[in-house]
Amino acid sequence: MREALFTRRIGLKMQLLVITFLFTFSSYAFIVNNLSTDVSVGVMTIAAQGKGGGKSVKKAAAAKVQKSDDSRPYDRIDPEFRNIGPGFGGKNAVPFWIALVVFLLAMGGVVKGKSKPVKGISGVVALAALGVVAYVTYWEARSLGRQQGYAPVQPIWFSHKVHVTQNKIDCEYCHVDVRSSRNAGIPSLNVCLNCHSVVNKGKRSGTKEISKIYDYLGYNPKTKQFDKPGKPIEWIKVHNLPDHVYFNHAQHVQAGKVDCQECHGPVEKMNRVVEYKELSMKFCLDCHRSRNIITDNQYYALYKFHLKPGEKPKVKDIGGQDCSACHY
Ligand code: HEC
Ligand code: HEC
Numbered sequence: 196m197r198e199a200l201f202t203r204r205i206g207l208k209m210q211l212l213v214i215t216f217l218f219t220f221s222s223y224a225f226i227v228n229n230l231s232t233d234v235s236v237g238v239m240t241i242a243a244q245g246k247g248g249g250k251s252v253k254k255a256a257a258a259k260v261q262k263s264d265d266s267r268p269y270d271r272i273d274p275e276f277r278n279i280g281p282g283f284g285g286k287n288a289v290p291f292w293i294a295l296v297v298f299l300l301a302m303g304g305v306v307k308g309k310s311k312p313v314k315g316i317s318g319v320v321a322l323a324a325l326g327v328v329a330y331v332t333y334w335e336a337r338s339l340g341r342q343q344g345y346a347p348v349q350p351i352w353f354s355h356k357v358h359v360t361q362n363k364i365d366c367e368y369c370h371v372d373v374r375s376s377r378n379a380g381i382p383s384l385n386v387c388l389n390c391h392s393v394v395n396k397g398k399r400s401g402t403k404e405i406s407k408i409y410d411y412l413g414y415n416p417k418t419k420q421f422d423k424p425g426k427p428i429e430w431i432k433v434h435n436l437p438d439h440v441y442f443n444h445a446q447h448v449q450a451g452k453v454d455c456q457e458c459h460g461p462v463e464k465m466n467r468v469v470e471y472k473e474l475s476m477k478f479c480l481d482c483h484r485s486r487n488i489i490t491d492n493q494y495y496a497l498y499k500f501h502l503k504p505g506e507k508p509k510v511k512d513i514g515g516q517d518c519s520a521c522h523y
């Protein structure tokens with residue numbers, strides 16, 4: 196019985212079957228994952244440009260067209276942030292396509308090879324290529340549902356590079372709640388007006404973008420009165436944890452003294468905000484396992500009392516690894 200099942204002929208056919216199945220399945224996963232964003236963006240753009248494009252489609256397309264928007268030539272994802280995360284342009288695309296071609300050629304060798312050594316070597320090469328494909332697929336599949344590299348076009352082109360790096364504005368001037376609350380908060384447009392009631396022109400966008408601030412607020416820059424009807428601005432949220440995760444900024448920025456950049460990357464260099472890190476559970480836990488807590492605030496006054504001399508507790512020691520700390 197055992198021998199009958201594993202004769203050479205059946206073995207080879209079975210191997211081919213399994214390999215082809217694995218290969219098709221993994222290519223499928225890769226392509227679905229990437230196409231689902233890339234193609235849907237394309238389709239939505241075409242739909243929005245054509246007459247059939249409804250308002251909601253247009254809006255969705257405007258939010259999703261990530262790489263360019265011709266009406267705003269200055270609004271581009273900066274080159275250094277373009278290939279973050281999965282996708283055809285992502286860091287795994289090149290190895291994937293090379294492995295795919297190598298795999299197909301090697302399979303040709305396995306099937307059509309004239310001698311045993313040729314078949315054997317082709318087989319080894321095919322397996323190695325398959326390994327690469329499998330690895331890429333694993334990586335791509337892991338990022339399903341996450342949004343590393345996500346960089347939607349915002350209603351007003353707001354550049355952190357212009358404001359933070361060139362004009363030296365502190366993060367907390369705008370994200371005022373970051374030390375005291377769960378949410379960092381997005382500034383209201385009145386905050387922009389603190390400066391833009393005077394600065395009404397930008398070097399790259401002229402008056403086009405700054406005048407949108409006035410339109411949203413119903414502000415008349417000539418009379419300096421709010422004498423027109425305004426409308427609420429809808430910034431598109433870039434970072435989104437799933438609803439089942441609890442995250443609190445104050446805990447990290449105020450108590451933990453963690454820099455914004457550790458989780459958001461170099462925002463100060465971005466003309467358009469990009470989700471820089473893969474906000475996975477591993478990302479949170481890696482830090483909680485290695486980071487010492489800072490015990491010089493009142494909250495730890497009593498806790499410190501119980502520590503042995505020289506003992507440096509990590510976040511995991513105060514419950515930073517408990518499921519219920521982050522999930523509810
Ligand atoms: C002059 C005001 C201003 C300053 C200063 C500023 N920001 Fe922002 N920030 C905004 C506005 C407005 C948005 C929403 C539009 C956008 O996403 O580009 C935003 C968005 C963000 C987002 C994305 C939020 C989301 O939707 O997920 C992050 C992260 C962020 N800022 C971090 C920072 C950091 C870090 C600094 C300092 C290095 C900083 N910001 C300085 C105004 C500011
Ligand atoms: C430990 C990681 C971490 C640090 C440090 C951090 N953030 Fe965040 N930030 C996040 C996560 C995660 C989200 C998404 C939250 C969600 O979806 O619930 C977020 C969301 C935001 C948002 C979107 C609005 C909101 O509150 O959800 C802004 C703006 C922001 N962060 C700014 C900042 C600024 C400014 C700093 C530094 C002063 C900072 N963050 C520090 C992880 C961090």
Ligand code: HEC
Nearest residue numbers: 351352353357362386387390396397398399400401404405
């Ligand atoms: C503390 C002052 C200050 C605040 C607050 C501020 N800005 Fe600015 N903003 C500036 C300065 C200075 C410039 C640079 C003008 C230039 O290009 O010379 C600028 C430029 C701009 C530009 C044009 C950039 C270009 O190169 O064309 C836009 C658009 C803009 N800001 C939007 C906003 C928005 C939206 C907010 C509120 C979320 C805001 N600003 C808040 C000071 C500020």
Ligand code: HEC
Nearest residue numbers: 441442446450451457478479482488510513514515520521
């Ligand atoms: C770069 C390091 C770092 C990262 C990344 C990070 N944290 Fe934390 N976290 C800390 C520190 C430090 C503390 C302890 C703050 C204190 O002293 O209370 C903390 C505390 C917490 C606590 C409170 C734990 C407790 O029992 O008191 C929660 C909940 C939490 N983090 C959630 C998250 C989530 C969710 C993420 C991922 C999206 C995340 N953290 C990513 C550093 C980090």
Ligand code: HEC
Nearest residue numbers: 341437440474475476479480483515516517518520521522
């Ligand atoms: C420090 C914060 C933190 C702790 C502690 C934590 N998680 Fe998570 N968990 C997260 C984040 C963030 C995500 C969302 C990841 C994503 O979007 O891919 C997540 C996602 C999940 C998911 C959904 C699967 C997925 O990939 O989206 C499950 C299930 C889960 N966690 C179970 C647990 C269990 C069980 C524990 C305790 C052993 C635990 N978590 C502890 C932060 C945490």
